[in-house]
Amino acid sequence: MMLVRYLSQIGKYFIMLAEIFKKPTKWSVMRGLVFKEIDDLIIDSLGIVSFISFFVGGVVSIQTALNLTNPLIPKYLIGFATRQSVVLEFAPTFISIIMAGKMGSFITSSIGTMRVTEQIDALEVMGVNSLNYLVFPKLIALLLFPFVIGIAMFLGILGGWLGGVYGGFLSSSEFIQGLQSEFVPFHIVYAFIKTVIFALILATIPSFHGYYMKGGALEVGKASTVSFVWTSVIIILANYILTQLLLAS
Amino acid sequence: MIEVKNVKKSFNGVEVLKGISTTFETGKTNLIIGQSGSGKTVLLKSLLGIHTPDSGTISFDGRIYSELTDDERRDLRTEIGMVFQGSALFDSMTVEENVAFPLKMFTNKTIAEIKERVDFVIDRVHLENAHTKKPSEISGGMQKRVAIARAIVNNPKYLFCDEPNSGLDPKTSIVIDNLIQEITEEYNITTVINTHDMNSVMEIGEKIVFLKQGVLAWEGSKREIFKTDNAAVTDFVYSSNLFKKIREAQNKEV
Numbered sequence: 001m002m003l004v005r006y007l008s009q010i011g012k013y014f015i016m017l018a019e020i021f022k023k024p025t026k027w028s029v030m031r032g033l034v035f036k037e038i039d040d041l042i043i044d045s046l047g048i049v050s051f052i053s054f055f056v057g058g059v060v061s062i063q064t065a066l067n068l069t070n071p072l073i074p075k076y077l078i079g080f081a082t083r084q085s086v087v088l089e090f091a092p093t094f095i096s097i098i099m100a101g102k103m104g105s106f107i108t109s110s111i112g113t114m115r116v117t118e119q120i121d122a123l124e125v126m127g128v129n130s131l132n133y134l135v136f137p138k139l140i141a142l143l144l145f146p147f148v149i150g151i152a153m154f155l156g157i158l159g160g161w162l163g164g165v166y167g168g169f170l171s172s173s174e175f176i177q178g179l180q181s182e183f184v185p186f187h188i189v190y191a192f193i194k195t196v197i198f199a200l201i202l203a204t205i206p207s208f209h210g211y212y213m214k215g216g217a218l219e220v221g222k223a224s225t226v227s228f229v230w231t232s233v234i235i236i237l238a239n240y241i242l243t244q245l246l247l248a249s
Numbered sequence: 250m251i252e253v254k255n256v257k258k259s260f261n262g263v264e265v266l267k268g269i270s271t272t273f274e275t276g277k278t279n280l281i282i283g284q285s286g287s288g289k290t291v292l293l294k295s296l297l298g299i300h301t302p303d304s305g306t307i308s309f310d311g312r313i314y315s316e317l318t319d320d321e322r323r324d325l326r327t328e329i330g331m332v333f334q335g336s337a338l339f340d341s342m343t344v345e346e347n348v349a350f351p352l353k354m355f356t357n358k359t360i361a362e363i364k365e366r367v368d369f370v371i372d373r374v375h376l377e378n379a380h381t382k383k384p385s386e387i388s389g390g391m392q393k394r395v396a397i398a399r400a401i402v403n404n405p406k407y408l409f410c411d412e413p414n415s416g417l418d419p420k421t422s423i424v425i426d427n428l429i430q431e432i433t434e435e436y437n438i439t440t441v442i443n444t445h446d447m448n449s450v451m452e453i454g455e456k457i458v459f460l461k462q463g464v465l466a467w468e469g470s471k472r473e474i475f476k477t478d479n480a481a482v483t484d485f486v487y488s489s490n491l492f493k494k495i496r497e498a499q500n501k502e503v
Contacts, residue, residue: 023323029353036341118337125297125409126351127326 013208020136020204023129030137037141041103045148048102049095053086053152056094057159060085065169075170079178082160084187091152092191093239096198099145100231104206107138108227111210112220120211131211138203145199146192153191190246197242198235205231250275251296251407251439256305258291265291267463268305276437278430278453280444283460284485292460293411293443297331298322309407327355330400330438332410332429336392338384344395345371345380351403370398374428390421394428401432408433410442414449426452447486450474459485 024030064081111134114120123130157179165172209227213219251273258266265288273279281289294300296307298314307314309325317325338347345367352363371380374394379387384395393413400408410429414422430453433440442449450457454471459482466481467474474486 023319026354113340117335117340118333119339121299122331122333122337122339124299125326125329125331126354127323127329128354 012212013204016131016135016208016211017204019129019131020139021132023132025128025133025136033133033137034140037137038144040106041138041141042144042148045099045102046151048098049148049152050155052098053091053095053155054159056090057082057086057156058163059159060090060156061160061164061175062167062169065164065167074174076174076178076181078164078170079160079175080181081178082164082175083157083179083183086156086160087153087187087191091149091156092194092198093235095149095152096195096202096235097232099148099202100206100235101228103202104228104231105224107203107206108210108213108224109220111207112213112223115211115213116216116220134211135204135207138207139200142199142203143196145202146195149191149195190242193246194239194242197238201231201234201238205234250310251441252306252308253292253296254306254308256292256295256302256307258288258295258300258302265463266295266302269460269463269465270305271458271465271468273439273441273458274456275439276434277455278433278440278442279456279458280442280450280454281458281460282445282450282485283466284445286462287460288463289443289445289460290411293409293441296441297329297409298326327351327403328406330403330405330408332393332396332400332408332413334412334415336384336389336396338392338395338399340384343381343383344376344387347384347395348398348402350399355403366402370402373401373432374398389416390418390425393417393421393425397425397428397432401436401438404436405438408438408440410440410444412444412446413442414444414446419448422446422448423452429453450486461485 025033061078061082064078065075068075068077111120114134120130120134123133161172161175164170164175170178206224206227209223209230210220213223253269253271253273256266256269257264269288269292281292283289291300295302301315309328312321312325314322314325339350342350348370349363349367352358352366356363358366368380371377374397376391376394376398379391379395384392387395397413408429413425413429417425426449429440429442432438442453444450450471454474457467457469457471457474458465459467459474459479461481467477467479469477474482477483
């Protein structure tokens with residue numbers, strides 16, 4: 001019974017994805033909506049992403065340094081480990097999970113409130129494709145999500161450099177040598193491919209939970225929580241599958 | 250004119266509308282009344298196309314909704330104005346942005362033309378000083394008037410109102426009722442109002458459709474409703490102590 005319910009929800013989610021692209025809203029209206037979503041979802045996230053990335057990068061560097069007790073292991077590995085951790089996992093995956101909490105709950109609660117207060121019914125009665133009007137601008141805005149992740153990568157490594165160098169664990173040139181050591185450009189491509197997929201998940205799963213919610217204010221809160229859990233689960237699963245496909249094969 | 254023919258609708262095996270047939274006339278305020286659970290909202294949502302009837306037809310000036318293509322339905326919806334029970338104004342927009350919304354979405358009017366029309370409609374519903382306010386900054390009665398302004402801004406042929414007086418004081422309710430009736434006559438709109446407010450029935454009930462347990466139990470005008478012998482209608486109308494006392498006083502006079 002539970003399996004049927006999950007399958008039914010998955011089917012509904014894919015039908016929703018198809019509906020997003022039907023009966024498009026006039027471009028003159030859509031343009032304004034896209035800029036608003038860029039402001040709400042991307043620009044408003046930069047502060048918290050920068051703060052977290054900078055300090056986590058610093059902590060990764062310090063932790064690595066504190067665990068490299070063997071004098072035979074070169075210190076530049078601190079820079080190498082920081083780069084690999086930040087670029088491969090921390091920036092694309094963990095920032096996306098943090099954004100599932102921030103952006104995801106914002107998307108679910110804003111669409112859910114529109115559902116509860118009949119604003120979505122009002123759009124439908126007017127002849128507007130409410131899914132296109134509400135979700136499509138979010139999808140377009142989140143195409144800029146890789147830009148956020150690029151900033152997270154840069155600040156994470158900057159934090160690592162400051163933590164490592166000013167913590168007295170290694171010199172600046174050793175850190176930079178580590179950053180350049182065994183650099184595989186495809187790792188950047190891999191990270192950004194993941195980011196684009198996570199952006200699509202971040203835009204659509206919270207929208208699904210907000211759009212199809214039923215009930216009142218309490219249910220909006222519950223839908224936001226459920227949305228966060230499912231967005232995180234799907235990001236983690238997608239991360240595993242993409243890593244297997246892009247790096248392991 | 251909206252013609253409803255033998256409309257049936259069930260949810261989870263429970264028949265909510267049991268073959269409703271009636272007409273809602275142009276230029277008149279048509280009221281759907283009945284107790285909670287009588288099927289009023291389901292009928293209104295069926296008229297709006299939010300619910301699809303299991304059987305029966307709904308036609309808008311001869312256009313049968315179930316036989317229209319998606320594009321034709323979309324065009325028809327642009328001819329419909331709706332005032333929701335909770336007003337359903339867009340929180341993120343100001344009053345004038347809310348009112349301008351249908352024009353921006355469905356017309357090719359210039360910004361100046363949109364502004365002119367929006368100003369006219371906002372003045373028409375007597376909201377001159379509320380242009381730049383957000384829905385959360387105005388009263389419930391003002392929100393209803395904004396909802397009416399948004400519903401009529403694109404010159405609809407059909408106006409639907411779901412409990413337009415819900416949550417309003419009696420004085421403001423009368424203002425809203427009269428405004429809807431004036432607009433209906435002025436623009437020759439087919440107006441359908443879902444209500445259980447007897448004051449509205451007395452004020453603007455030119456045609457009244459009474460539903461009981463999914464069946465059309467009675468239809469007539471506001472003058473006829475107080476004279477009918479239909480037990481279901483009298484039970485509903487005189488459930489209010491005020492109306493009971495008025496009736497007793499009238500009987501004594503006679």
